[in-house]
Amino acid sequence: xxxxxxxxxxxxxxxxxxxxxxxxxxxxxxxxxxxxxxxxxxxxxxxxxxxxxxxxxxxxxxxxxxxxxxxxxxxxxxxxxxxxxxxxxxxxxxxxxxxxxxxxxxxxxxxxxxxxxxxxxxxxxxxxxxxxxxxxxxxxxxxxxxxxxxxxxxxxxxxxxxxxxxxxxxxxxxxxxxxxxxxxxxxxxxxxxxxxxxxxxxxxxxxxxxxxxxxxxxxxxxxxxxxxxxxxxxxxxxxxxxxxxxxxxxxxxxxxxxxxxxxxxxxxxxxxxxxxxxxxxxxxxxxxxxxxxxxxxxxxxxxxxxxxxxxxxxxxxxxxxxxxxxxxxxxxxxxxxxxxxxxxxxxxxxxxxxxxxxxxxxxxxxxxxxxxxxxxx
Amino acid sequence: xxxxxxxxxxxxxxxxxxxxxxxxxxxxxxxxxxxxxxxxxxxxxxxxxxxxxxxxxxxxxxxxxxxxxxxxxxxxxxxxxxxxxxxxxxxxxxxxxxxxxxxxxxxxxxxxxxxxxxxxxxxxxxxxxxxxxxxxxxxxxxxxxxxxxxxxxxxxxxxxxxxxxxxxxxx
Numbered sequence: 001x002x003x004x005x006x007x008x009x010x011x012x013x014x015x016x017x018x019x020x021x022x023x024x025x026x027x028x029x030x031x032x033x034x035x036x037x038x039x040x041x042x043x044x045x046x047x048x049x050x051x052x053x054x055x056x057x058x059x060x061x062x063x064x065x066x067x068x069x070x071x072x073x074x075x076x077x078x079x080x081x082x083x084x085x086x087x088x089x090x091x092x093x094x095x096x097x098x099x100x101x102x103x104x105x106x107x108x109x110x111x112x113x114x115x116x117x118x119x120x121x122x123x124x125x126x127x128x129x130x131x132x133x134x135x136x137x138x139x140x141x142x143x144x145x146x147x148x149x150x151x152x153x154x155x156x157x158x159x160x161x162x163x164x165x166x167x168x169x170x171x172x173x174x175x176x177x178x179x180x181x182x183x184x185x186x187x188x189x190x191x192x193x194x195x196x197x198x199x200x201x202x203x204x205x206x207x208x209x210x211x212x213x214x215x216x217x218x219x220x221x222x223x224x225x226x227x228x229x230x231x232x233x234x235x236x237x238x239x240x241x242x243x244x245x246x247x248x249x250x251x252x253x254x255x256x257x258x259x260x261x262x263x264x265x266x267x268x269x270x271x272x273x274x275x276x277x278x279x280x281x282x283x284x285x286x287x288x289x290x291x292x293x294x295x296x297x298x299x300x301x302x303x304x305x306x307x308x309x310x311x312x313x314x315x316x317x318x319x320x321x322x323x324x325x326x327x328x329x330x331x332x333x334x335x336x337x338x339x340x341x342x343x344x345x346x347x348x349x350x351x352x353x354x355x356x357x358x359x360x361x362x363x364x365x366x367x368x369x370x371x372x373x374x375x376x377x
Numbered sequence: 378x379x380x381x382x383x384x385x386x387x388x389x390x391x392x393x394x395x396x397x398x399x400x401x402x403x404x405x406x407x408x409x410x411x412x413x414x415x416x417x418x419x420x421x422x423x424x425x426x427x428x429x430x431x432x433x434x435x436x437x438x439x440x441x442x443x444x445x446x447x448x449x450x451x452x453x454x455x456x457x458x459x460x461x462x463x464x465x466x467x468x469x470x471x472x473x474x475x476x477x478x479x480x481x482x483x484x485x486x487x488x489x490x491x492x493x494x495x496x497x498x499x500x501x502x503x504x505x506x507x508x509x510x511x512x513x514x515x516x517x518x519x520x521x522x523x524x525x526x527x528x529x530x531x532x533x534x535x536x537x538x539x540x541x542x543x544x545x546x547x548x
Contacts (some may be wrong), residue, residue, distance in 0.1 A: 010529045017503070019510045019525070046538055055482045060408035062423055065400075067426050071433045072396055078437075367388045 006031045012038055016045055052273045053278060093368065097361040104354065106354045151233040153294040154206060156213065162220035165306040172198070172304065175215045179208040180298070195306030203297040217304065236291045243284045250277045381445035389436050396436075400429060403449060410453055410506060415460065424460060428453050447512050450502070454516060487539035496531035503528055 015028035181204035387395035411421035514521040
């Protein structure tokens with residue numbers, strides 16, 4: 001172990017390797033001249049280098065020159081200049097790969113088509129200013145209707161918990177009758193572990209809705225309540241305009257049939273057309289009635305149930321429940337197998353298609369990338 | 378003498394003799410690099426060829442940011458690493474068969490094998506490829522002081538392995 005030296009062993013080694021800075025190198029040289037221990041270490045390092053250089057390697061094969069010459073020839077035969085990259089195969093491979101990727105991305109992110117008419121109707125109904133109604137007559141009519149009274153279809157949801165269902169049920173009917181409403185739909189159920197439940201759709205005159213709701217809410221504890229109002233003025237006006245046009249068409253066709261004479265085939269064609277237009281008129285009139293009904297009568301969806309009670313029935317026996325579980329298990333197994341098969345049938349062909357399209361470009365890009373990473377600095 | 382970097386720029390411009398000169402300069406050193414690190418002579422030649430091919434194909438993008446020698450040996454090291462990975466996957470490490478080698482060479486090779494792989498690489502790059510500390514640091518992406526200390530350590534260890542009786546200590 002060397003001690004009390006002006007330079008460290010590592011520095012001495014660096015000096016011998018010619019890797020020491022000028023200042024330290026001169027210090028190392030001076031020290032080395034007078035230090036026998038360091039001279040021995042230096043001699044050891046030199047000896048070590050000599051021993052290592054005894055490991056000679058044979059000459060490489062002459063064939064190496066031929067391969068490299070061929071590769072040089074390929075490189076030198078390539079075009080040079082600003083746009084030389086266009087002549088290289090890699091550039092086209094990259095361009096092709098990127099194009100395919102961009103195409104796939106464009107397909108994947110394109111917006112799903114949605115029914116346009118819904119958007120237009122909502123936009124029109126909400127904002128009267130940009131309305132572009134087909135003719136000025138309809139526009140005027142629309143303005144008149146709006147100014148008179150906007151057509152609002154109201155829908156209300158009400159959930160009420162009552163103490164005695166049997167007593168409350170007739171009261172609901174009585175309230176409905178008193179306000180001139182009617183029952184649109186009704187369903188009473190008695191679940192196993194709770195009291196009876198009434199789910200009904202009541203139609204109540206719009207001007208009576210608030211009063212009727214107040215009375216219904218007094219029947220018990222209100223669990224939830226929500227109200228929505230949809231303005232259907234625009235839809236109504238559109239319908240009126242279309243109905244008017246259809247009536248005009250029907251009138252013209254009827255006049256045509258009455259005043260003109262022609263071949264039997266022409267007469268039959270006109271009659272068929274009248275029949276079609278008539279059908280449309282009837283459908284639109286029904287729709288108009290429906291609009292009017294929706295406005296005149298608000299929809300009140302009510303759910304009435306008795307406050308929770310203890311379970312009315314004991315749960316089924318163990319064997320019964322096990323059997324049910326087995327049946328359920330079989331059903332879910334069949335459903336999952338069917339679902340998987342459906343998924344494969346639905347998406348398998350497209351996955352196969354895109355895999356076959358993208359496989360070679362992606363593999364090419366991957367190989368180039370790997371090659372580049374491997375051989376770059 | 379024209380520098381390696383200038384020759385590469387000439388080759389980039391289309392001069393065949395420029396690369397022939399580069400090839401002549403580095404053909405044997407590069408083959409020696411692979412040959413000393415691989416047991417199979419054919420693979421050493423293949424990798425030498427591959428390294429030059431990589432240089433040729435990348436010539437269009439070549440920029441003399443670093444010494445060409447560093448650039449060339451970095452390619453060689455990458456190829457060597459890939460080869461070693463491949464060998465590790467395909468076959469277990471076999472004892473090296475050395476034919477027609479002198480006793481002294483065998484002794485040196487065995488002593489080198491006893492070194493830590495990273496220390497051995499630094500020592501070999503210094504002794505056989507004659508790279509500077511800075512070039513080794515750049516190639517292996519380690520600080521230059523680390524190169525110096527590891528080189529010192531590996532030299533002492535190698536001396537110990539080569540002359541254990543003289544040292545009188547267990548290496």
